[in-house]
Amino acid sequence: MIETAVKAALEAGDAILDIYARDFEVEFKADESPLTEADTASHEIIVQALETTPYPVLSEESKAIPYAERKSWTTYWLVDPIDGTKEFIKKNGEFTVNIALIKDGVPVLGVVYVPVEDTLYCGVSEGGGAASPKAWKSVGCKGKSFDAIVADAAELSVSNYAASADRPLRVVASKSHCNDETLKFISELEATYGAAERVSRGSSLKLCMVAEGVADIYPRIAPTCEWDTAAAHAVVVAAGGRVFEYRNGSEAGEYTTGSDSVSDVPYNKENLLNPYFVVSGLN
Known part of the structure; x- marks a missing residue:
């Protein structure tokens, strides 16, 4: 399944770049x-491959696929053909192709x-993270076989940042x-961890920053949809992190300890809007 998804993403990326290089209508x-x-x-390239x-x-x-139909899906593909269309239009390069496999409401692949950076992030976590999670990043994928891409990949791991670290918390x-x-959430983090360094990128790359360990935590207290996050969510989990539901009024510390009092973000809901969430790579 991972090979099928990777090949589809690369082919879609080529088509996207052909259009990116010229004028296009919005x-x-x-x-x-x-x-x-x-x-x-x-969309057409990816769907044809996944079918x-x-x-x-x-x-x-x-x-739109009615919930009455898809609620019976135990395993399905969830795709965002371009996450960050606004970034695509601005031509700043910070957009992604997202392909996830969802099993029982959990992103497992x-x-x-x-496309602009020719960089691939992958995560596979069979059984929703219970068995041998693995996440990796590969650069310079064009023209390579799947085996060559994997052979050149670097394994990803969250930072496991602790308050005793000799660098700022990266939010x-x-x-x-x-x-x-x-801003209130970040202020609460700083009360525990000290002054934080703020970093940002477009689209699902924000979650990938946590998976890669170049950022420690990402609070998203604003609207997103399931297809915006599912693929990168799987990468975060495979790299050792979690994606928690954010609850209004909860303190930041609740999301940094791996507490069972906060729930992981679910998928295949009747309403495809995500709850607000926090992506954490902290201890």
Whole structure:
């Protein structure tokens, strides 16, 4: 399954870059989110590839699939053909192709491809993280076989940052969604860990930063949808981190200890909007 997903992401990335290199038109969907021909081309390539597997596909660019149908899906693909279409339009390179395999509401396989950087993040965690999680990153994937990509990959691991570390806590803070509640959360972190260094990137790369250990925690107290996060969520879990539901009024410390009092973000809900969440690579 991982080989199928990787090949689909790379092929979609090539098609996206062909369009990225020239002028293109931008349409707007009913929710006012942008749509380009690159989103559509990527969607078609990925869906065609994944339809060779035994599992159904839910893509952001698919026609709406009723919950009455998909609630019976125990295993399925969840796809965002371009996560960060706004970044694609700005041509800043910070957009990704996201492909996840969901099993019983848990992302167990994730592929995040960054076409402009030709960088691939992968995570596989069979049984929802209970058996041999593994996450890796590979750079310079074009023209390589899957085996060569894996052979050149570097294993990923969260930072396991502790308050005694001799560097600042690195907090991912969204450039466009850093609201008052996010600032309050960061302030609570700083009360425990000291002054924090704030870092940011576009799209699902923010979660990948935590998986890679170049950031320690990412609070997302703003709207996202399931396809925005599922692939990178799988990479985070495989790298040893967690993606918790954020509850209004809870203190930041609750999300940094691995406490069972906070729940992991679920998938295949009737409403495909995610709850607010916190991505943690802390002890």
